[in-house]
Amino acid sequence: MDGLDTGAENTWCPGCGNFGILRAVKKAVQRLEETGIERDRLVICAGIGCHGKIFDYLHLSGLYSLHGRSVAAVSGMKMANPELRPIAFVGDGDAYGEGLAHLLFAAKRNMDVTVLVHNNGVYALTTGQFTPTTARGARTRSSPRGNVEEPFHPLALLLEAGATLVARGYPGRLDHLAELIVQAVQHPGFAMVDILQPCVTFHDTYKEYNKKVEVLEEPLDQPGALALARERDRLPIGIFYRIEKPVYHRELHGDLHPIRDSLSRKQRWQLVQKLLSGETNE
Amino acid sequence: MNDVFTFLVGGKAGQGVRSAGTAAASLFMRMGRHAFQMDDYPSLIRGGHNFSVVSSSLEPVYSHYLEAQLVVALDQRSYDIHAPHLAGSGLMILDSGADGEGIAIPIMEEAQRYGNPQLISGVASIAALCAVLGMPLSEMNEVIREQYARRVEDNLAYARSIFQALPDQVHGRFTLERGTPRPQSLLTGNQAIALGAIAAGLNCYFAYPMTPSTSILHFMARYGPEAHVAVMQPENEIAVANMAVGAAFAGARVMVASSGGGTALMEEAFSLAGMTEAPLLFVMSSRPGPSTGVPTYTEQGDLYFALHQGHGEFPRLVASPGSVAEAFRLTGELLALAWRFQIPAVLLTEKHLSESRVTTSLDGEVAWPQEKAHRRGTYRRYRITDDGISPLLFPPSREVIKWNSYEHDERGITTEEAETISLMHKKRRRKEESLFKYLRGMHTMNTFGRTGPVVFTYGSTTLSVREALRHAGLEAQVVQPIYLRPLPTWELEAYADQQPVVVEQSAAGSFARLLQERADISPGHVIRRYDGRPFDPRDLAHRLQEVL
Numbered sequence: 051m052d053g054l055d056t057g058a059e060n061t062w063c064p065g066c067g068n069f070g071i072l073r074a075v076k077k078a079v080q081r082l083e084e085t086g087i088e089r090d091r092l093v094i095c096a097g098i099g100c101h102g103k104i105f106d107y108l109h110l111s112g113l114y115s116l117h118g119r120s121v122a123a124v125s126g127m128k129m130a131n132p133e134l135r136p137i138a139f140v141g142d143g144d145a146y147g148e149g150l151a152h153l154l155f156a157a158k159r160n161m162d163v164t165v166l167v168h169n170n171g172v173y174a175l176t177t178g179q180f181t182p183t184t185a186r187g188a189r190t191r192s193s194p195r196g197n198v199e200e201p202f203h204p205l206a207l208l209l210e211a212g213a214t215l216v217a218r219g220y221p222g223r224l225d226h227l228a229e230l231i232v233q234a235v236q237h238p239g240f241a242m243v244d245i246l247q248p249c250v251t252f253h254d255t256y257k258e259y260n261k262k263v264e265v266l267e268e269p270l271d272q273p274g275a276l277a278l279a280r281e282r283d284r285l286p287i288g289i290f291y292r293i294e295k296p297v298y299h300r301e302l303h304g305d306l307h308p309i310r311d312s313l314s315r316k317q318r319w320q321l322v323q324k325l326l327s328g329e330t331n332e
Numbered sequence: 333m334n335d336v337f338t339f340l341v342g343g344k345a346g347q348g349v350r351s352a353g354t355a356a357a358s359l360f361m362r363m364g365r366h367a368f369q370m371d372d373y374p375s376l377i378r379g380g381h382n383f384s385v386v387s388s389s390l391e392p393v394y395s396h397y398l399e400a401q402l403v404v405a406l407d408q409r410s411y412d413i414h415a416p417h418l419a420g421s422g423l424m425i426l427d428s429g430a431d432g433e434g435i436a437i438p439i440m441e442e443a444q445r446y447g448n449p450q451l452i453s454g455v456a457s458i459a460a461l462c463a464v465l466g467m468p469l470s471e472m473n474e475v476i477r478e479q480y481a482r483r484v485e486d487n488l489a490y491a492r493s494i495f496q497a498l499p500d501q502v503h504g505r506f507t508l509e510r511g512t513p514r515p516q517s518l519l520t521g522n523q524a525i526a527l528g529a530i531a532a533g534l535n536c537y538f539a540y541p542m543t544p545s546t547s548i549l550h551f552m553a554r555y556g557p558e559a560h561v562a563v564m565q566p567e568n569e570i571a572v573a574n575m576a577v578g579a580a581f582a583g584a585r586v587m588v589a590s591s592g593g594g595t596a597l598m599e600e601a602f603s604l605a606g607m608t609e610a611p612l613l614f615v616m617s618s619r620p621g622p623s624t625g626v627p628t629y630t631e632q633g634d635l636y637f638a639l640h641q642g643h644g645e646f647p648r649l650v651a652s653p654g655s656v657a658e659a660f661r662l663t664g665e666l667l668a669l670a671w672r673f674q675i676p677a678v679l680l681t682e683k684h685l686s687e688s689r690v691t692t693s694l695d696g697e698v699a700w701p702q703e704k705a706h707r708r709g710t711y712r713r714y715r716i717t718d719d720g721i722s723p724l725l726f727p728p729s730r731e732v733i734k735w736n737s738y739e740h741d742e743r744g745i746t747t748e749e750a751e752t753i754s755l756m757h758k759k760r761r762r763k764e765e766s767l768f769k770y771l772r773g774m775h776t777m778n779t780f781g782r783t784g785p786v787v788f789t790y791g792s793t794t795l796s797v798r799e800a801l802r803h804a805g806l807e808a809q810v811v812q813p814i815y816l817r818p819l820p821t822w823e824l825e826a827y828a829d830q831q832p833v834v835v836e837q838s839a840a841g842s843f844a845r846l847l848q849e850r851a852d853i854s855p856g857h858v859i860r861r862y863d864g865r866p867f868d869p870r871d872l873a874h875r876l877q878e879v880l
Contacts, residue, residue, distance in 0.1 A: 058745050090728040095578070098737075106746050111733040113581045114746065116604055119574040122566070126578025126586075129562050130536050134582060134727060152574075155567040299562075308535040308562040309583050309726075315533070315700055321559055322531045326517040326694065 052076055054089075058106040067247035067256075070221025071168060072104055077224070078231035079110070087235065093127055093134050095120040097144035100175045100249075101168035104139050118149025121156050124163045131309050132299050135164070135235055142169040146182040146202055157211035157240045159298040164234045165242040169204065170249040178252040190252075204244050205279035205290055209272065215241035216275065217289040220263050222256070226287065233289065239297050246285070263287055335389050336803075337508055340400035340417060341457040342383035342410025345376055348454025349406070353384025354689060355458045355479035357518050360388035361691050362475070364511030367518070368795075369689040370396040370866065375543070375627040381409050390511045394655070395799040396688070398868045401506060402464055404457035405430060406439060423505055425460050425498075427453075437497045446486045455480055455487050459494035466504030469495060516693045521659045521685035521792075524692065525589075525615055526551040528663030531698040535584035536562045538572045543627045544683035545589040545617040569594040573601030573614075580610040581735050583726030585667060585701055589615035592634045593624065599642055605676040606646030608735040609714070609722070609760075611703070613667045614641070615679045617686040620864045629864030630683035632791055635842040638680045639817045645757070647764035649677040650817035654778060654794030656690045662814065664698035665774075671701035673721060673767045680816065682837065684866040685792035706731070713744040716755065720763030768818055776820035780810040785880045786832035788855070790816065790843055796867035797835050797876075804873035808880060816846070824851040831856035833879055835872070838862060 054076045062068045079089055094112035096102035097120045105114040115123040124136035138145075145153045145167055156163060172190065173179040179192035183204060187196045205216050215237040219227040227245065234241035246263070248255040266288030270278060275291035278284075299306075313321065337360075341352045353369045360367040365388045373382040387396045401422045405411035408430040415432060418424050424434030428441065439456040443449035458479065462472035472495055473488055480487040519527075526548050529537070537556065539549040549565065556563035562584075566572050569590055576586045590598065595616045605612045616638055620631035638650050649669055653659040663679055670677040706723040711731035715722040722742075725733050734744025739756055741747045780798060784807035789797045794812045801808055811827060813820055824847075834855040836843040839862035847853040857879040861867050 056743075056745060088728070090730055093582075093727050103746075105734075105736075109732055111727045111729065111731075112735070113578060113608065114734070114736040114738060114740075114744075115574065115577070116600055116737055119570065119601070119604075122571040122574035123578035123581070125566070125571070126536070126538070126575030126580075127582045129538075129564055129575065130579035130582035130584035130586075131727070136578075151567050152571050155571070302564065303557060303562060306557070306560060306562060308560060311560045312533065312535055313560050318531050318533065318559070319698070322527050322694070325527060325555060326519075 052080055054079060054109050056107060056109045060107060062100065062103065063251050065250040066100070067170065067221050067249065068100060068104065068168060070224055070227070071166070071245055071247060072107055074221060074224050074227040074231060075104070075108065077228035078235070081228065081232045082235055085236070087135060091133060091135050092235070093136050094139065095124045095127070095136060096139040097141055097149065099141035099144050099173070101139055101141040101144070118144050118147070119152065121145060121149060121152040121163070121165060125152070125156055125161050128161060128163055129299055129308070132307055137164045137166060137235065139166050139168065142167060142171060142183045143173045143181040146204055153208070154211040157208050157213035157242070160212065160214055160239045160295050162239055162297040162299065166231065167204065167242065167244045168247045169244050170247040170253055172249055172253040174249050174252050203280050206276055208242050209276050209279060209291060213242055214239040214295050215289065215292045216279070217243045218246065218287045219243050220246045220259055220287050222260055222263065223265070223287060226265065230289065237292065239295055259285065266290065335391070335509065336387050336393060336397060337389070337506065338385060338387040338397045338400040339402045339461055340383060340385045340414055341404045341406065341454065342381065342414050343406030343453065344378070344450070345373065345380050345382050346378045346450050347382070347406050348451050349382040349384050352454035352457045353386050354518070355475070356386045356461055357689055357691070358479055359458070359461065359475055360386065361516065361518055362513070363508060364513045365390055365508070366392045366691045368393045368396045370684070371687060373628050381413060383410065383414065390509060391802070393799065394802065395795040395866065395869055397870060399870060402461060404460050405432070406453050406457070423464060423502065435499065435502055437494060439494065442490060442493045442497070446490060452486065452490055455491050456494040459491035460498060463495050463498045463503050464505045465508055514693065516691045518689050519656050519692045520547065520687055520689045521653070521656050521681055522547040522617070522687065523551055524656045524660040524694070525663045525679065527694070528660040528698060529587045529613070529667060530559045530561065532664030532667045533585045533701050534561050534587055534667065536579045536586045537588070538564050538566055538575050538586070539589050540566060540569045540572050540594060542591045542594040544619055544686045545591050545615060547687065548589045548615065569597035570601065573598035576612050577601055577604055577608060577610045580612055585671065587613040587615060587667065589617065591617055591619050592621050592637060595641070602676055603642035603644050603646070604737050606642055606644060606648060607737050609674040610676065610735070611670040611674050612676045613663070613670050613679065614676060615681070618680070618682045620862070626864045628683070630792065630837060630866050631862060631864060632682055632793065632837040632843065633839065633862070634680070635816070635838065635846065638678050641676070641678060646760055647673065647675050647767055648817065649675060649767070649815070650680055651815045652680040652791040653685065654791065654812045654814065656685065656692045657694060658814070659685060660694050661696065661698065668699035668701045671703045673763060674703070674724065675763070675767070680791065682792045684795065712742040714740060714742045714756065714759070716742060716759055718762070719766040720759045720761070721766060771815065771818060771820065772822055776813065776815040777823045778812040778814060780812070781808050784808040786811060786827055786830045787835060787876070788832045788843070788847060789835040793835055793837055793867065796869060796872055799869040800867065800872035800876060803869045804877060806873065806876060806880065819846065819850045821851050824853060827853055833857045833859060833876065835859045835867070837866070
């Protein structure tokens with residue numbers, strides 16, 4: 051037993067791609083523990099949507115946050131306690147739509163968090179509307195005459211924003227996905243794995259993905275990664291791009307650990323007195 | 333009170349008008365006097381018309397007066413606008429480039445000798461102030477050195493030229509009594525809020541700039557490292573509030589701040605804090621609304637908005653300070669209460685308190701957050717307890733800690749079960765009852781004056797009311813509820829049949845409505861002001877006299 055089950059009733063549709071993601075995450079947690087990253091430091095966060103239910107199914111600490119806001123929430127966790135390794139589970143409507151700004155800014159800052167996108171190209175929990183990654187022309191319940199918008203290339207978008215690890219995974223290749231998650235969590239800085247998640251009810255892509263998915267052996271340079279990320283016909287999975295850069299919280303305030311280093315009541319009072327006696331011309 | 337001396341300096345944005353006001357307030361403080369500085373400025377960076385007005389007295393001065401004994405007009409527009417504000421015995425000093433009655437001196441002409449003539453021209457007003465107060469050149473030099481330390485040589489030379497350009501009969505025109513210098517500081521409400529939060533254990537501050545809350549961010553960004561406080565400016569207010577919940581989950585004492593518009597963007601996360609039972613302090617500093625409104629002016633039009641933050645039913649606190657010193661104390665108190673009861677708390681204030689600079693002594697204890705902590709055994713985040721408060725535990729921990737925005741069971745796992753839903757509602761209701769009970773033992777309301785008619789007010793308008801009464805020597809009992817949600821009805825019962833006068837900066841009379849709705853108090857008269865400007869004590873005294 052991995053001790054990662056909560057006993058909560060699972061309500062994903064039978065055959066849902068999320069089951070594979072959940073299994074891959076559990077494998078990844080165990081592998082991370084083998085490398086010395088203990089599970090009590092992994093804190094999870096989820097947005098709202100089918101993906102978010104993973105929060106109830108994983109026996110890990112965390113915050114089941116709002117639609118689109120989990121990337122902001124994990125940023126707050128990291129700022130407060132840099133020892134934590136936050137993982138945000140997000141959906142495509144959730145993170146590429148409702149909360150896109152938070153995702154792009156976390157990448158821009160190189161916030162040291164991991165984002166796992168359950169990208170199924172549809173709003174499933176609200177029973178089938180088009181999302182930012184739905185193909186043009188797709189008929190959904192909110193685009194009955196065909197989606198008139200072009201979809202985002204999410205990996206390209208995140209590369210442009212400054213993400214320091216960008217990857218794509220597929221639960222049909224479970225071990226490969228688990229390894230991507232391990233590397234994303236180990237990566238010092240912002241890591242995003244866009245996970246191709248078939249939705250058996252509203253957007254069943256198993257056949258297409260099984261046929262198209264190919265493993266990318268090595269990360270590329272940035273122009274190469276960008277070019278590949280923009281391709282629609284091929285579906286490479288693996289790490290597209292990886293680079294090490296200073297992480298945000300260290301750039302902002304060095305080794306400060308706001309909770310551990312919190313000043314005592316007395317030290318604070320002394321500081322207030324000192325500030326009162328000095329110039330406070332802000 | 334006749335000992336109030338008011339200095340007013342007007343000019344364009346970029347002429348150092350606000351710094352001049354602050355320098356004047358510091359000068360009065362040096363003299364052992366109290367001072368109140370109000371800056372009036374439009375939402376622009378260069379040009380327009382700014383003025384800073386500083387009233388000073390040997391007694392505490394609660395709000396500024398527009399009528400000034402000394403007006404320094406750095407440009408024509410300032411002269412035209414402020415000539416009517418000159419007191420009968422007052423003195424107008426104007427730039428020789430402007431037309432008008434008064435002592436014309438070459439403020440701008442002399443300034444041309446220096447690198448940044450616009451910026452330096454504000455120094456002239458301080459040189460003039462020193463001169464009219466009869467200070468010798470040496471004391472003026474000290475003042476300039478203290479207040480204008482950057483490019484001090486230029487500032488000294490320029491100030492001297494202005495000091496000497498003033499005719500003899502102007503020197504020593506006013507004699508101001510000096511008081512015993514006392515330990516006090518010149519603080520804005522926003523600085524007091526920042527200091528109060530630091531004193532009360534703040535770990536993280538998140539904010540997106542929005543007037544009139546922005547100077548809290550400036551203060552925190554500057555002093556955060558020394559205070560070991562993580563200070564971050566995220567991409568928008570939605571991020572601010574959601575990061576705050578994430579940081580609270582990690583165990584940090586967190587504060588955020590904005591004005592009405594930014595707080596509106598935080599509403600969904602405010603409700604998240606209610607559901608997850610996140611201890612959070614929201615500072616909301618109002619300006620005239622609705623919408624973008626009038627960014628750099630004051631109003632109390634957000635009262636009901638503050639009272640009803642967030643969708644859904646959950647306990648929360650709203651309180652508003654009536655002075656700078658109270659802003660300091662109350663910030664700490666609200667942070668502590670947010671932690672004791674694991675609720676979102678709102679400190680509601682307005683531009684008039686946030687940005688006015690007042691001589692203040694901060695003493696007494698600041699509250700310190702103490703949460704109900706998990707001791708031993710299996711942890712359940714939302715454990716059902718008698719007082720409705722579940723113990724807190726933070727990661728990293730061997731125990732699993734789940735905070736949930738969905739309705740949840742005791743473990744924090746999502747639920748749709750009828751019984752659990754009502755059980756959790758009841759738990760949060762019991763928490764609210766515990767909070768109310770606790771507040772009954774606290775200082776939740778101020779009263780000033782023991783006899784005379786009853787005047788109700790709150791927030792920064794308390795400043796105007798107290799100064800108006802002092803000015804006119806009126807006897808009245810001022811009642812200022814500090815807590816607005818819950819309103820301390822147990823204290824207010826005594827005023828049920830009083831038909832008090834209500835004073836507020838609101839077009840709709842929101843505070844009067846609140847008193848009626850929540851405390852069954854029917855106001856006799858409601859004195860309102862809603863043009864963005866704080867009440868002037870003289871005008872307000874006049875209006876009070878009409879109805880008292």
